[in-house]
Amino acid sequence: xxxxxxxxxxxxxxxxxxxxxxxxxxxxxxxxxxxxxxxxxxxxxxxxxxxxxxxxxxxxxxxxxxxxxxxxxxxxxxxxxxxxxxxxxxxxxxxxxxxxxxxxxxxxxxxxxxxxxxxxxxxxxxxxxxxxxxxxxxxxxxxxxxxxxxxxxxxxxxxxxxxxxxxxxxxxxxxxxxxxxxxxxxxxxxxxxxxxxxxxxxxxxxxxxxxxxxxxxxxxxxxxxxxxxxxxxxxxxxxxxxxxxxxxxxxxxxxxxxxxxxxxxxxxxxxxxxxxxxxxxx
Amino acid sequence: xxxxxxxxxxxxxxxxxxxxxxxxxxxxxxxxxxxxxxxxxxxxxxxxxxxxxxxxxxxxxxxxxxxxxxxxxxxxxxxxxxxxxxxxxxxxxxxxxxxxxxxxxxxxxxxxxxxxxxx
Numbered sequence: 001x002x003x004x005x006x007x008x009x010x011x012x013x014x015x016x017x018x019x020x021x022x023x024x025x026x027x028x029x030x031x032x033x034x035x036x037x038x039x040x041x042x043x044x045x046x047x048x049x050x051x052x053x054x055x056x057x058x059x060x061x062x063x064x065x066x067x068x069x070x071x072x073x074x075x076x077x078x079x080x081x082x083x084x085x086x087x088x089x090x091x092x093x094x095x096x097x098x099x100x101x102x103x104x105x106x107x108x109x110x111x112x113x114x115x116x117x118x119x120x121x122x123x124x125x126x127x128x129x130x131x132x133x134x135x136x137x138x139x140x141x142x143x144x145x146x147x148x149x150x151x152x153x154x155x156x157x158x159x160x161x162x163x164x165x166x167x168x169x170x171x172x173x174x175x176x177x178x179x180x181x182x183x184x185x186x187x188x189x190x191x192x193x194x195x196x197x198x199x200x201x202x203x204x205x206x207x208x209x210x211x212x213x214x215x216x217x218x219x220x221x222x223x224x225x226x227x228x229x230x231x232x233x234x235x236x237x238x239x240x241x242x243x244x245x246x247x248x249x250x251x252x253x254x255x256x257x258x259x260x261x262x263x264x265x266x267x268x269x270x271x272x273x274x275x276x277x278x279x280x281x282x
Numbered sequence: 283x284x285x286x287x288x289x290x291x292x293x294x295x296x297x298x299x300x301x302x303x304x305x306x307x308x309x310x311x312x313x314x315x316x317x318x319x320x321x322x323x324x325x326x327x328x329x330x331x332x333x334x335x336x337x338x339x340x341x342x343x344x345x346x347x348x349x350x351x352x353x354x355x356x357x358x359x360x361x362x363x364x365x366x367x368x369x370x371x372x373x374x375x376x377x378x379x380x381x382x383x384x385x386x387x388x389x390x391x392x393x394x395x396x397x398x399x400x401x
């Protein structure tokens with residue numbers, strides 16, 4: 001049976017992709033951020049997952065406002081990035097796991113999460129940057145697991161509630177655990193933490209709220225479901241709503257987890273950058 | 283009831299909630315910016331911005347905001363920041379450039395504001 005080993009979280013800022021590309025790991029600006037990753041890589045090296053489910057939010061590459069899925073699940077043999085408007089380097093494709101995708105899609109709809117299935121899905125920095133942080137050189141890293149992208153809408157309101165995001169994760173857990181073959185799975189929740197790119201409030205970062213979220217998500221994610229979506233915009237910034245991805249990830253880990261590693265740094269680009277490794281107990 | 287007569291959201295200062303109302307208002311502008319995912323589209327825009335804006339059916343407010351590269355005006359005209367970022371990319375403007383522009387700061391001042399959020 002498939003087994004969920006744990007959850008990884010990280011911000012997925014485009015500037016990180018540039019910094020990786022330019023090898024700025026020891027640069028004084030970047031070092032406190034990149035130093036958050038080696039302990040997680042060591043854990044991955046020890047456990048060698050077969051599948052990485054990457055929960056991210058598309059930023060206007062895979063989806064446009066003509067058809068905007070609230071929750072979308074990739075079901076492709078491979079996933080390619082594109083330049084996104086900024087000339088981002090084109091990488092070799094990330095290998096998919098379509099047979100597992102379809103099992104998850106069947107299970108999610110059975111559990112009454114009416115998702116959108118995607119046999120083609122260009123993936124943006126929200127998906128690629130976390131892969132490169134956790135598996136340097138991705139997708140060419142020899143330990144690179146196969147992957148399934150899951151995207152939630154944070155582009156256009158109404159966005160999902162925090163409760164719905166957590167419940168999605170709980171359903172995803174049941175979907176993964178019912179997969180009949182042996183498979184070691186990690187679930188990535190990427191994006192956030194607090195940031196706002198638009199409007200007169202651009203540059204808003206809320207350290208106190210980020211730290212509250214990083215604390216509560218370990219042992220009491222239910223408490224975070226009390227936060228309304230407008231309160232999330234107010235406290236985390238307009239794009240801090242990406243925290244929904246962390247909630248989806250957390251739901252997939254079961255009731256009890258152990259925090260193996262955590263890092264928080266301000267600022268990376270316009271963002272409070274958070275990184276965590278949560279290990280499943282049961 | 284007209285969609286403009288009903289507001290689902292309480293106001294947050296300096297923040298536009300990009301909801302159905304804004305999505306309808308900004309559709310042409312955002313669709314044009316979405317096209318900038320492709321390098322050929324970006325080159326085509328730069329070669330003749332007026333023709334490109336006309337092709338996507340931008341209204342006068344949206345066209346003027348694009349000519350001025352005025353991010354706040356683009357947002358007021360229905361622009362969504364995720365798509366506008368691709369417009370900014372044409373001119374090699376990063377999120378600190380557009381943050382500085384929207385808050386009336388220099389880029390250095392804006393970066394200092396971000397750094398101070400960590401104190």
